[in-house]
Amino acid sequence: MRISEREATDRLNALTGLTRTPARRLLGTNIAGSPTRGPGGQRLYDMAAVDDLGRRGLPDDAWLAEWLRFGLLHVRLAPSVEWDVGWSAEETCDRLRGCRPTGIVRLIQLVGLVRDAGRLPIIATVSGFVVGGADLVDPVIEVDGADRGLALTTPGAWYSGLAAARWPSPRGGAPLRWHDPAGWRFAGVARGDMDHARC
Incomplete structure (x- = not known):
């Protein structure tokens, strides 16, 4: 109907x-x-x-702890950002590439995390629902002075567990947030905010 x-x-x-x-x-x-x-x-x-x-639910804390041992980046898409869940994985990566931390300390944190994990999951949400994902493989955003955005690739197997999930976050706050696995308790907010971002 x-x-x-x-x-x-x-x-x-x-x-x-x-x-x-x-x-x-x-x-x-x-x-x-x-x-x-x-x-x-x-x-x-x-x-x-x-x-x-x-009726979509929140991710299971045990699943998060198992699949996302190093945590994840959460991009809250601004109302002005056009998004379509039907885009290809490559188009999703292209759209997410421009969202990144602007502070040097935050960027250094990402470099360390990628070095340890090999790649980091990123999810994009609209109104608290997951609408896309990717894996961050290189947080370096400048090469020879040219801005190329984050180096992203299609999401790994972890994404199947979040593709149809809700991921609410508090009103206001940063458009790019780091969710630390030490803080997995699905209250929507975890420790370690990435509090300065540009999307």
């Missing part, structure tokens, strides 16, 4: 507590499928897909 965008946002509000604007933003990523056009050009969504989206 197809429902209007307003009905879809109301259902998401009932299931998740999202208000209309964040719910509309989330639906705009096509995470509940691409809408069809109804009378007057209104967007129509599949009700079952919207309900499935609203």
Whole structure:
């Protein structure tokens, strides 16, 4: 059954507590499928897909501890950032490449973490839902003075456990956050913020 965008946002509000604007933003990523056009050009969504989206859960703490031993980077996409969950893994990496810490101390931390782990998982979220992921393989963002962004590759096997998950975070705060595995208790916030970022 197809429902209007307003009905879809109301259902998401009932299931998740999202208000209309964040719910509309989330639906705009096509995470509940691409809408069809109804009378007057209104967007129509599949009700079952919207309900499935609203029932997505938080990641399991034991799974996080097993799969993400070195933690992960979390990119909260700004409202101005266009995103589509249907993009290829390569396009997702291209879009995430420009999100990185701007402070030298934070960058040095990333260099050390990548050196220890080999690669670091990155997730992107919209309105507290995971919409994309990648692996950071090299945090060096300048080569011979030219900015090339973060060196990213398609996400590893870890991503299958987060691709259909919620990852809420507190209102406000940094658009790029480091989640330290020592702090896995899914309260949405862990120790070790990456508190200065540019996306």
